[in-house]
Amino acid sequence: MSVVREEFGPTLPELLAPRVRRMSPAARVGAGALALAVVVVLAWLVLRPAPGQGGIVVRKPIGFNLVTTAGVERVAPRNGEILRLRATTGGPQTLTVRRLAIPSYHGDATAELTFMASGLIDEMQAHVPGFVLRSEGRARINTSPGYQIVYQVQIGTHTGYGRRTLLLPDPGIEAHPRVAADIDVRSARSPAIPNVDAVGNNGVLKTPLRSFRFGTARP
8 A cells, every 4th residue: 555645646666666577587686786876876975075075093092083174184293192183274273182091080070070171271371372261161072071171372473262172982982981082272363263262163173173083983
């Protein structure tokens, strides 16, 4: 019994079924292969990466992956960094990832990051040129919870903004993590990054930040 209302006529399978039954076995195999090829091509068109898009996989000391786009290049990490990305267009912009060890704690891991952030803010005030704390609070990237520090900074001769996210593995992966990813995005002020709220949410580093996932495989 067809689920299509009578006024709309027969469905495509109903129209094709008699013709398929009249086909030889070899012709049926050929038609099936053609249909499968069409499905594969359509899936590739939908899922293929955008022009200039590529993936980065880091396996240790913590495993994670992310997506980059045109205008972003991977450069040599500096002291303590696992990964460093740099914008090749516009003003100075960088994204760095470090491993952050979490001391022994009880209770919620995100709450522990809140306490750790206080010490990191003091450290940044002492060592980061032009540091001004603008906001802080809980954050999330995809399914991973964390805590973020949003700040103003001096980048060379430019006023800039930063978003430092302390990110925990998905609770479904690890219930009581002792290691987090310390992701820091810094961008000089520009038309794309006009204020502190835009850093990490606009510009070429938005995709690498927002695509960050723990593990070495994309979902």
